[in-house]
Amino acid sequence: MNRNPLQRVALFFLLATVSAHAQIVPDDVKAGAKALRDQAMKDTIAYELLASLTMEVGPRSAGSAGDAAAVAWAIQMMKGLGFQNVRTEEVLVPHWQRGSISAHITAPFPQSLVATSLGGSPATPEHGIQAEVVRVESLNELRALTSDDLAGKIAFVDHVMERAKDGDGYSAASRIRSCGHYAAAERGALATIIRSAGTSVHRVPHTGSMLNNSIPADIPAIALANADADLLSYQVNTGEKVTVRLHSTAQNLPKMKSANVIGEAPGRGALADEIVLLGAHLDSWDLGTGAIDDGAGVAIVTAAAKLILNHADAPRRTIRVVLFANEEFGLDGAKQYNENLATDIDKHVIGLEADFGAGRVWKFSSRVADDALTIIDEIHALLEPIGIERGKNTASGGADLSPMRKAGMPVFSFTQDGTYYFDYHHTPDDTIDKIDRDDLNQNVAAYVTAAFIAANIEQDFGRLTPDTRRKRSCSADDDDWES
């Protein structure tokens, strides 16, 4: 699939000799993509898949009974839909159990707090922790404290996440979740409390992994619902000494076996061994039923692939759906998939991931070789009628595709409207009623359009320069890391 230098030179001259608007996508491929796009807009399969996954399997965090049920569900579902080469790929995953939690302000004004343990948190001692609260508003304020300030106390990092269409506020908020407790523990804190890394104003706390690069946590960490963080903050701001009592039975257990679930719409002819990768993750956090994160993604990519599978002609390249294990708590499925691929990564001509709910897609971005940008324009022409802008060629592709992108696989990204995503994400509120069927279908339409074209044209998208940077740490120098 990597063209040899002579082919590249020939292609260059071919492109140079036709007009600047040379058409790479043949008319019949465009017509096929347009028909599938329009079919997707009025289809019901994505919603049905999502209902089945959320209502029948429900919560499915790594290593849980729900995780195993989800794998079984996905295999049966893929076979039932007629996908080929349906198989699993074993993945070892961490197994963290939430257990119970209680959090109370004991002074100056006793009140209960709605809280949840963060993924990876150890339990409190059996009798709980009761200590004074020290409130800061940022990671830098926390880092500026010493053990004189924090030893024997509870650190409360009270950062209010900003709402944004692109969900940008999550970056700073989740960094506090995955780095704050290390800094607090170094300074002798007994536990960390954070304000939920979410925008919900409801009494539903936001969970998520507290680990950075899988480094274990020394002290328990919990998140408060926003209203409860307001309450704690109010009491701290009275100037009186505020004490909190925490009790958690969270625990880290031995690793468990889980699996990536894979199914294909096989290609035909000379390009059949090349792969258009459609990815989403099968696991979810345990508080909700994993509708927006990432049941929607599972539904979107599966429905898109199913539409191609049902198309009159088989695609030239193989459409491969991978439902990754454990995205949420370590990206193990993606890492395992990439590791198993070895040099087969070069057969992956493009990757598309869906993992940001089902808000309407408003932007189509790419990260492809420069000489493939004309194709992006041609795909975009078919996406514009469903309300999608043209983005830049700097797409990240998403978390589960990152190991493959770093190894050189080009990616597309569909940016969804995330204005309300963080009202539900990682909370008990992540349930199917938060999904709009028309928006979900518009997502399927976008994915099927791009995937169908990528699978049926002669040209590919080149390769990306491998990304060999070290992993992002919790150092302040890495606070503004771009993925």
Add this chain to the structure above:
Amino acid sequence: MNRNPLQRVALFFLLATVSAHAQIVPDDVKAGAKALRDQAMKDTIAYELLASLTMEVGPRSAGSAGDAAAVAWAIQMMKGLGFQNVRTEEVLVPHWQRGSISAHITAPFPQSLVATSLGGSPATPEHGIQAEVVRVESLNELRALTSDDLAGKIAFVDHVMERAKDGDGYSAASRIRSCGHYAAAERGALATIIRSAGTSVHRVPHTGSMLNNSIPADIPAIALANADADLLSYQVNTGEKVTVRLHSTAQNLPKMKSANVIGEAPGRGALADEIVLLGAHLDSWDLGTGAIDDGAGVAIVTAAAKLILNHADAPRRTIRVVLFANEEFGLDGAKQYNENLATDIDKHVIGLEADFGAGRVWKFSSRVADDALTIIDEIHALLEPIGIERGKNTASGGADLSPMRKAGMPVFSFTQDGTYYFDYHHTPDDTIDKIDRDDLNQNVAAYVTAAFIAANIEQDFGRLTPDTRRKRSCSADDDDWES
């Protein structure tokens, strides 16, 4: 204060001889009301009271430690603000404790459900209840079942509450809560599950009293959050037999002492012993911090009374603020207040209650003698500039005023925008962040305008014909009862 027949005749001729637009409210009273109205719109006291009550006292259900703390808070607050004759009035209240709850679908697709016990629910047996679910959508469908259908099973009444500006959907929804379990128990059901009598789409269940006329409940009853009712409904609709396991430690304990808290801005001169009653309830359900129900009411009527208290001239009639005990679980405070009044009820020229959150007031209604309607017009002229329409003369006045209204006391009603009220009401989401400061102030402005005029004019509002109807029962004949 009831005028004698001769006075009435004289008044009739007086009114008949002046123009149809005869002015009853003197210009200086109007000017005073207008000044207080405008001052209220930019005041901060209502919000400060609300913050203090919700953040420092928090949940305060009848008989709880929070209830006692709220009474102490209210006494201190009223004295601190300079109210006169601050006193309590003992009220015996029921003491129900929520305890813990767990609810799980055990088949066909095991999932946890977000649930809460309804006020007055007994506990399940120690080992819980596990039984098949029978789903109906209305009270009438439930009543149509027999013990053949329900004996040994769990009744699930799955009525979806409608959203409305006037909150009208609550009437049907809460009637299921307070009547459904009696019908289910009669037919041998082991427990009742209802869909929350609220409009929230969040994973926060809606509590409230399950009792009708204080008749004890025979079987446990719980409410599911809307998303969880969707989940249970989905599984029932698969056609497979659905079983649920419930465990609750709710309990009804011996009655406790609580209190109405009363404070006054004393009147002066000949009308000083006449009362303009401003009421709200001090208790709240225990899931939230009681911000909209009824911290907002406490803040609105107290702030309105405080503005009158601080006015240059004392009001002619006495402004009396009553913060009633236990509205939520039996209206005991209101009943006790009315009982203690005996014939003093005749000194209550008008009552105003605030108990519907802090949504903007959009309608001003009354229930007064017909010859007082001119005053209502004149008050309304001062309310129109702050966005308030003129309602009818059929106002109910609110729950806590109902014993006094039934005994003949005229009432005003300010109808607030309740479009979102039932997203928060009786749920953990009833917290101060749901209150808009400007809307809260507009409420204070409305109340202070009407109360100031009522306290400072010569004329009164007549008396209402006493309402001697029997209590509303759970019979189908009473389903459409008008209060």
